[in-house]
Amino acid sequence: MLAQYDLSALKNEMRREELSGRPATMWRYHELLPVRTPQSVQSLGEGMTPLLPAPRLAPKGLKQTAQVFVKDEGQNPTGSFKARGMSAAVSRAFELGVRGVITPTAGNAGAAMSAYAARAGLPAYVTAPEDAPQACIKQAHLYGAEVELLAGLISDAGRLATERAIQRGLFNVATLREPYRVEGKKTMGLELAEQLGWRLPTAIIYPAGGGTGVVGMWKAFSELYSLGWLTESPLPRMIVVQAEGCAPLVQAWNQGSTEATPWPSDQATTQAAGLRVPSAIGDRLILQAIRESAGTALSVSDEEMKQMVHYAAQQEGMLISLEAAATLAAYHRLLANNSLSADDEVVLFFTGSGLADLGLPG
Amino acid sequence: MLAQYDLSALKNEMRREELSGRPATMWRYHELLPVRTPQSVQSLGEGMTPLLPAPRLAPKGLKQTAQVFVKDEGQNPTGSFKARGMSAAVSRAFELGVRGVITPTAGNAGAAMSAYAARAGLPAYVTAPEDAPQACIKQAHLYGAEVELLAGLISDAGRLATERAIQRGLFNVATLREPYRVEGKKTMGLELAEQLGWRLPTAIIYPAGGGTGVVGMWKAFSELYSLGWLTESPLPRMIVVQAEGCAPLVQAWNQGSTEATPWPSDQATTQAAGLRVPSAIGDRLILQAIRESAGTALSVSDEEMKQMVHYAAQQEGMLISLEAAATLAAYHRLLANNSLSADDEVVLFFTGSGLADLGLPG
Known part of the structure; x- marks a missing residue:
């Protein structure tokens, strides 16, 4: 159940250049969002999070050349995407x-x-x-x-x-039980295209619990092509990262399945609470996006996530959650096994701030 | 020691309308900031925080009519202004x-x-x-x-x-020991004017520890008049709030002094760490801004701040620090004693996020 818009009408009515003077929130794309009356919009300033070049997030030796960017979702109200x-x-x-x-x-x-x-x-x-x-x-x-x-x-x-x-x-409003949340998440994809000057990167690395961020962005790219706002740019490789202790999508990907078997509940263990999701309700759509984009799915350990929380803070001054750090661990892994190279333009979605974790022991 | 710019040259070279297509960070005002080469700019996406109407922050009975806005500085990188x-x-x-x-x-x-x-x-x-x-x-x-x-x-x-x-x-880079930090803080004032369509509110309530936010904004307004980007709008009343347990500026204001006597160190007690500043180094400039703008200075208790943390979260979904909550306590106090009325357009500076406090007991 996904929302549909009259994109061919909008294509005639609106040019992408009209966006540039609009407020820096996700509601700048209100024509592509499922709310009809402006006075119904409940906004706390969400969206239009910064897209930051972050070459020093790359491993040693690649920091001079790495084409890696961060979409810093921790700057949203409530601290996450x-x-x-x-x-x-x-x-x-x-x-x-x-x-x-x-x-x-x-x-x-x-x-x-x-x-x-x-x-x-x-x-x-x-x-x-x-x-x-x-x-x-x-x-x-x-x-x-x-x-x-x-x-x-x-x-x-x-x-x-x-x-x-x-x-x-x-x-x-449980994930994908209603059609609206995924529309909001879609704006991550809209912003990425606009912030890059109406093109897309080589690859996107996203931490998937429920995984609707991926579903949303995939829908965004499709709508942008329909509108003619994206033209020549190829689609990015969609790379999904999960926790070793709960990786149903990765397991399905490795088995070549089109849907994911739920992870056994009593074995779902990771400190990254946003990734402790044994059954992603959008599994088919996510696996389809990975397949269509020549992407991949991989899992990383909690220990790797923790190391990467420190690495992001020390290297680039970014304080992130464990879930966000999973994308950085995945980036390093994929560089190490040559699935990505330093000159691939890669966007890491840092989905949440680490501020709320400062109270944790250790 | 404050930075000076060639504002008359800039006035001829640049119109304020040119800002509208620029990135949503404080560096959109780079002509008014003390960094010469773009490649020297160290940005994590700071600034252009949302200005949010928040009428339900008013006391009961005034929620329908109150003209109160929030500048949500907690959405900055690192969680504060x-x-x-x-x-x-x-x-x-x-x-x-x-x-x-x-x-x-x-x-x-x-x-x-x-x-x-x-x-x-x-x-x-x-x-x-x-x-x-x-x-x-x-x-x-x-x-x-x-x-x-x-x-x-x-x-x-x-x-x-x-x-x-x-x-x-x-x-x-200690407060006002160098001229650059105050230039960064100045952008709060620049943004406020731009976000209101190049005018200023009736009053600004700001929590003052070192108080350079006030000094910076006051400088911003002066520069905007010099540039002709602000014209008819009168200056806002600058209202400074401190903690009862450490209120040197309030004491000076109440005594009609032009400078503040340092608060006795052993008596400086408040849980709002950002307000535990016994001696504001910009005291003269702050008191001058309050005086010139027909503003005021007042102190609130830690208990009031804590209540207002809950009030802001429940009424408008905003999670704020104790320092930020002090502005809301001050707003209620000033409405109660008729120093402000509900139809005064008031901007509260919510200087920091409450996310990092979630780990605290209680």
């Missing part, structure tokens, strides 16, 4: 006149939904595994959400959210 | 070819300097009171800075930084 999807979904829910919103969460999504619900003046309800990061739960609480913790994984929280949504008459 | 000053200062230091940079810090400034030093590939040294927030110290460490803690206050850390700068040949 989740703000985009929730700004879109809560805005549309508000426009539809819902009574309140609910989501299951492994971490940042619950906090982001709660923030936008507060902004909209709507009640918020969050279901989460009891081992979800304390900081995320506390953040959702601060925004005034009701939070229900349960023994289990994000998939169990998903079932509980479905139940509670029916019982309480709440609009469920 | 300190990024602006440090981006400017470290860029200029890099351009000058320094060996390394040093700053004393009560919290966020040390982290911000360390981030930009890492970005520039320069060694960083930070001196701080041993009771500075753990999260800030950890953040500076992550960026690779050398951190020296001492028993005492920010003023003692300042003296130590002066010593270490000489011993090690480091460029000292």
